[in-house]
Amino acid sequence: MSDKIKTYLGQFPLSAEIYWDVLGRQKTWLSHYELDGIKSVLPEAVAEVQAYQRKTEEPKKVCIFATLHYWIEQSVLVALALAGQGHDVTLAWLPYAEWDKEINLFDLRKQDLYTQDVLKPAAQVMRVDSLLKASLAAGKFARLTPQLQQIVEQVSDYDTQYTLQIEETDPSSPLYQLRLSRNAQAAAALYDWLQAEKPDLLIVPNGTILEMGVAYKIAKMLDIDTVTFEFADQQERIWLAQNDEIMSHNTRDLWRGLGYQALPEKAKRALMELFGARKNARLWGSFARQWQQTPIKGGASVRESLKLDERPLALLATNVLGDSLTLGRQRISETMAEMIVKTVAYFIQHPEAQLMVRVHPGELKTHGTSMVEVLESAYPSLPENIHIIRPEDKTNTYDLMEIADLGLVYTTTVGMEMAMSGLPVIVTGKTHYAEKGFTLDPSSWSDYEAMLNKVLADPKAARLSDAQVEQ
Template sequence: MKVAGKQVVKSLLGQIPFTAELYWLLRQNGRPIQTRFSLKHLQAELPEIVSQAVALRQNAAPGKKVFLFATLHYWIEHAALVGMALAAQGHEVTLGYLPYAEWREPINRFDLRRQNVYARKVLEQARPLLTPVSFLGMRGVPMRLPESLMDMVRLVTTYDTQYTLQVEEIDPDSEVYRLRLERNTEAARAAYAWFRANRPDVVIVPNGTIQELGIVYRVAREMRIPVVTYEFGDQRQRIWLAQNAEVMRQETDSMWAARNGKALSEEQLERMRNLFVARQRGALWENFARAWQGTPARGGSQIRQELGLDDRPLVLLATNVLGDSLTLGRQVFSQSMAEWIARTVQYFAGLEPARAQLVVRVHPGEVLTHGLSMMDVVREVLPRLPENIRLIGPKDKVNTYDLVEVADLGLVYTTTVGMEMAMYGVPVIVAGQTHYRGRGFTYDPDSWVSYFKLLGQMLANPVAFRLTRPQVESAWEYAYRFFFEYPRPFPWHLVRLWEDYHARPLKAVLSDEGRQQYGDTFRYLLGEPIDWKSILQAGA
């Protein structure tokens, strides 16, 4: 009861002007607030960062008007550091922010305003090199948005709900949807108003697909302002970049157009082999920070024996984690990934058992999720599995690459396993919009009719569809480009931001040696077109 009463009081105080600000002055006295919204590392490091940036900026020519946006405390800290690096290079940098610690939980107005005051106090230390602008309660915000922007707000809200609940079918009346719609609408109004009054040369925003990050990206695109999105994968000192596109789409068209057909050197092949072996064994490798399998490979013969697989054509269907950013909005001919899986297992259940056996490998990453499992999707349509279908759960001690070794055909939505099956020479049907679709080493139907027709042809004569040597070589080449060339060098990963910063402080990153390593990436962040031919000719 005390907690509930306290929340009521905070809700009332949140409606009264300046109460949160007075509370900050009287009670906090500059100390961090006791919430998950913590900028303590940034607060501690900013004085030294500013000192280095001021010294570096003295010899810098005037640059662009740059607007960075972030929400959630960890993205705000990262964006602030990136902004200081750009300011040190002579650019006029504004950091827009929203002081949320959570995207999925409501917060009373009083605590939100306290977090806003706290963020402003921390970020004020960066002046005059970086101008902080809170999007919370911004004045001059239009009551109504153009319908085209409202359509974008609803799309991002759908993505947010799918991402948060890890489902594909969403309820617009759910608490999560209503919360995300409210926050996304507010963010769209603030961004629209600010960009109309202060049009920047370039907008830089993390992710660009979900939450307020996706809203600011779409508002900038709607207003035809150049925008760059960025994200981080498994590799340390590497960043994914996309210009006027969502980085989570992993669009590699320009890179592949510049490099397609250029054979890998023996050194490059060996590096790719070593990475592939590490992925198979579930081991860490080089600067990759994640193991891809929880169970070491035991070999195809062993897995056949353990699962009772025989010599019938074996089809491996590898799922994605539902709600992952790499699956949002990736439909090609199905309404959802779950529908594609359901209709596929129904197809195999209706086959003569002698024609094929299907193994559904549910993504091991599901052990960390709370949403709808693909196990449930399969069991809903097939409460009793027929003899020719095996279901491998996320906790089962099975190495996916053992299954790849014995597969005659692969079925995937967007998972990278599809690309790796092609590297084995296994023909792969891709059902979703993934970065390696249409590269010449997968089969890419665009309708249910073409999907089932192709599936039937492949099952009738699997050997005829086995990939040719040039196709396998192309898959290896593409995989190398994707893993080692698509991510660009960058000093500070989001996950270990301050550990990385201490190893590579601003003055080191912007030294002559540092600019040799990271200078191009900063220019690409500012919207300079990525010249893949020059990058690759230089052997990057």
Template structure:
């Protein structure tokens, strides 16, 4: 309550920011630490590129939530580097389904502005979160009437379920947020009209609101999203990309597929059916090996009655929402189960999408179980984590039933009758059955189960596809035999090489394997090295930004030669290497093969040579002794751990010690320097008496000095001391 009140009072958040919070995020959910680290480098790259290009268009890029703000900042800088005049607009929300008071939002706004300051030479930063007077409160009917439907879809997405309550707290939150976004963007775009707008998604949340406002104003807008392939993205112009409307592509295709295109399609489906990742695909939904249709029928207790296969979509995913034709997906599945319960002469298998294992919402299986405490005897509902190859079910089924899943197109391509009930990109293209109502659907379903041949798509290309599949199967057997031989040879070379070598996933940078030489050079165990992938273990790279530069260079060029890097050994010592890396494909996975050359000794010699020269130059230069001591300290600190450093002078009569230079990490910046004192019993005196350089632990020093007298070590003794007279 108090924060809401403070949020409406001018300058309260700004004063709090300056006094208590400057440069720090309000929550973990809005942490832009990585962006702050890499932004200067991004800006330099964009600035250099911009000097050699012609002026472009006025473009507005929008981001919200920390990961999209980081991504859209990079996108905006790339466009600026191409010569465009770019505005980076944002909302300061850290989450889309949790309420945030205005006081905290204003603090978040300041944090984002401060983070983006280094980009202001290239970008215009436009926070859309403003006071009420900066908005257009009276929205045009075309926009205001759409907000309730948009809030409903946002609530579905936020809960990952189709059935939500209008008037719930979350629905009201989304309606208020979407309304505020519409008011703010309409005001800003009316006063600052760009030539084009770029926004992620365009279907849900504030991204969808911006898309609607842009279309209302007639401003060209591009929407984009990332799918399941690395180095690929979906894009649409003046359209919601999540609708995946491929009609123009279908209309433009007026010639048969080439042999190369057929080969790519064939190998992709072979990989999917064989539970393998294909080329740039990241996710592998099929993880179970094929067992064949007959064995799957036996495993699920199915008999010879006609079988329908229904693979679901991920419940509440933005690719599924808004695709309803005559009913939503959940209700449609329930109606199917009930229909098959009334028709025991047929059988149904419902396969819940494996992707629901990584979502945050309710499972389709649980919703169906709530509606049917006991499923009909002729119906099998397989939960998301059920280990089965869906293509075995495709082979066993007479007919496929789909809402929008791409598996429907795959079933049609191998000649199965497929009934499509959602607005998907391949519906209405001539090879699926597309009912317009439940009654028409039920009639089509029964006909397809009784006489599937009458409902199969007649396409000569399907026959060609089957023939090509047979040829490919024979070729694959031979190719796999050759591949196994080459993989065994590569594995032996990799693990027996005396040079340190690693294999990393090209997309994520995660370690896939390391050889024995790499294990030996750092002193870590193989388990410790591989645990670094999930943050549980060690940090191999001394500088994470340097690692990011290395990965970016290999991905951009396909190879890197003699990249200098610093690792940290298990004992804490630095390890300097030259890395040579190449992109290659290993078992269908794009990887980085990296070979290291240990240059630590050479690097150390070069460091010592530079340090010796620097110290000699400082000694010969005229100047203050304090400057000389500081120069020596900084030089040594670059060679060895020397945060704690002092110079002690013995008086001519040998009785007193003074300390003209003294830096201690516990008192750094406080001006605490020990006063001159009588020569007594301590480390300094011990080094002077030894008359040679000395390195000694605190325990050993205490033992030696107590043997000489009453020695009291400091309250916080250093672990190791190093001194020279």
């Protein structure tokens, strides 16, 4: 069936439903939106929940919401586990396969009917609830309260940054308008659903972007406890956050409880093994990511290749533009790019110091604007005291750390690793390891420049103490 015909049919109520009952259900499902992973195990999983379900004296009322087929599959497994623990679980979804592309209503409703069929066995141990009809009923330009509208606009801005890997968005762009419309429809449906359900807890993937970010923020507005989760760097692991967006990696409470205790020897060994693997371009344990392209060669070779001298040397390590770990992390600048451009301007005015800008190697796997482009646009030429290390350069970041006197970061984890090596590190964005006693954390741009002046004047005096490194 052509897209033109499906777009036409989608205008009519029940067209997709009639097609599904007459033909669709009997056909092999061929679509980017597919739930084969959960479909193959669901009947057996439900039977096991029924056989071993615990009786809980005070079960919690738990709502779980997801969109995108892979998150729906993951959320079904979470829902089954909680139902098996004896809790009162409701699973809701919006049946989208792609967040950045339009879809005709015929295919969208068909995907919803397919989801309902696949998840039918789960209804024996939980409530399953599509929010598609409620979201579509809100209309393409849903009318929302000012508070809901603010949530929708914030999440739509994040969605656009994340998708295009940029930091400044154009609200008139087709992508922003698509996300604004979908998020508004979702907000209308989610608000009514959560008001009606009144759960003790909402569980949602990510909690920052897309309709799932909308769900988290509405739950927060309604004073509903939340748990957000995301896939981790390690295989078969997820990250969890309580009453927070998981991608903010808020470690404040964890730090209060454990931050000033010595690491057990086993944990310390594991940490140093991981640190060694990151340095030497090796995989470690169950981690799926290799962080460097080339093993360490030693700082002397880098110093020679970059023609560095004995002037104080700063290493500025960037994040990938638009990465979810940078969304909403501004502290002393409007964007990460502004922070980096202005930092370069500082070193142009201070030739008595040297600067290395390590552009994140992860840019090789992305499609957005590179920090190299940002810097070349701002500075067609640079003085001899400033060096740009491109993502594709076969330079190990840890060799740069070895020769640096000072670390400068927005939110990248390299900042914490530089501190582990005893370097003073100035953190300019909001990140999980800032303000813990071993980083320098300016509250304004003038404060930042004052810190630069002080550390570059006497780098050795600014190095971390053994107690701070151990911390």
